[in-house]
Amino acid sequence: MRHDEVRPEDPFYPDELERMRILSDQKFEVNHAFEVVHDDEMVSWFRSAVTKPGAPGYDTNRYFLWCTFSVLAPYRRRGIARSHLPLLLELMDRDGCRTVTLESEEESGHAFLQWLGADKKSEGAENRLHIPDVDWPMMQRWIDEGAKGSPETKLEVYDDHIPDPMLEDFAPQLSALLNTMPWDDLDHGDIVETPEILRHEYERMDLAGLKHHTVLTREPNGVISGMTDITWAPHRPTMLVQLFTGVRPDARGRGIGKWIKAFMLDRVHRLYPDAEWISTGNADSNGPMLAINKRMGFKRHRWGAEYQITRDKLAERVEVLV
Ligand SMILES: CC(C)(COP(=O)(O)OP(=O)(O)OC[C@H]1O[C@@H](n2cnc3c(N)ncnc32)[C@H](O)[C@@H]1OP(=O)(O)O)[C@@H](O)C(=O)NCCC(=O)NCCS
Missing domain, CATH: 3.40.630.30 (Gcn5-related N-acetyltransferase (GNAT))
Incomplete structure (x- = not known):
C-alpha cells in the first residue's frame, strides 16, 4: 500500500x-x-x-x-x-x-x-536519466578525452563483483573514496569497508538477483583514482541503479568522473538494451557530481531530507x- x-x-x-x-x-x-x-x-x-x-x-x-x-x-x-x-x-x-x-x-x-x-x-534527491535521450556523441567525446587527458591511467571494468583476491587492496581504497562524499551538516561516523563486509554485501546482492558492474581508474602507482558502480535486477529490468561514483580529491579536474560515467553508461546500454532509466541519489550540495549528471541528462525525480x-x-x- x-x-x-x-x-x-x-x-x-x-x-x-x-x-x-x-x-x-x-x-x-x-x-x-x-x-x-x-x-x-x-x-x-x-x-x-x-x-x-x-x-x-x-x-x-x-x-x-x-x-x-x-x-x-x-x-x-x-x-x-x-x-x-x-x-x-x-x-x-x-x-x-x-x-x-x-x-x-x-x-x-x-x-x-x-x-x-x-x-x-x-x-538531496533521486535523479533519473532517460537513456533514449542520451547524447551518445558527447559520451564518446568524454570517453576519448578522459583517456587522452590521463594517458598513464588504466581503466578497469568488472562485469560482476570485484574479484575476491582483489578485495584486500580494494576495500581500503573504496573506504577512502566513500569518505570524500559530502555529509552536509550530518553528524556521522567513518565509513569502513573491509573484504568481509564487501563479501557480505555481494552475497546479499546475489540473493536479490542483482547484476553488479564496476568501472574504475588506476594510476601507475596502483592507486584507484576513481570508480563508479551500477546494478541491474530482474524485478526492475528497465531501471538501472547507480550506486556510488567517486574520484579522489588529488585526481579531480582531469575528466576522470566524466570518463568513468560515460564509459559505464555506454557499456550498460549495450549489455541491457531494454533498460530505459538510470536512477541515482545525490546530496543537493554535491556540486561536481550534479554538474556531470546534469550534463548527461539526469533530472530530479524525487526530493528528500x-x-x-x-x-x-x-x-x-x-x-x-x-
Ligand atoms: C510522518 C508520519 C509517520 C506521521 O504519522 P502520524 O501517526 O500521522 O503522526 P501523529 O499523529 O503521531 O502526529 C504527531 C504530530 O506531528 C505533526 N504532524 C504529523 N503529520 C502532519 C502533517 N501531515 N501535517 C502537519 N503536521 C503533521 C502534528 O503536529 C501531529 O500532532 P497533531 O495531530 O496533534 O497536530 C506519517 O505521516 C507517514 O507515514 N508519512 C510518510 C512516511 C514518512 O515520511 N516518515 C518520516 C518519519 S521517519
Missing part, C-alpha cells in the same frame, strides 16, 4: 526478495522491526539499525541509530507515530546511542519531524509530547 502511495509508477519490490532481505543474516548491524496492527492490517511499521558491537567502524558509528517509520494514510493524525517515540528512546538507550537519523521525502514526514524538533541536516535529533533532546520532547 505504501508503494502504491509513494512510487506507483516504479517496479514493485517482490515479496520473496523482501522476505530474503529480512531473513538474511545481519552480520554487521543490529536491526529492529516493530509493527502496529489493527484488525489484522499492518497500519504502521518501524525499523531501526545500529552498528553491531565489534563490526568494522563500530568505534565511530556506535553512537548513531538510523530509524524509519510510516503510518498508512487513513490512520494518520491519530498519534500512532507519536506513540513510537518512547520506543525509539528505549532503543537508543539500550545501545548507548547519542543521535538518531531519520529521513523523509513526503510532506507529512517533514511536518512530523519538524514537530518533533529534529534538525534538517542534509537535502535527512534529519537528526540527539538522545537528550528526544528525551525532553518525549516528556512533553507523549
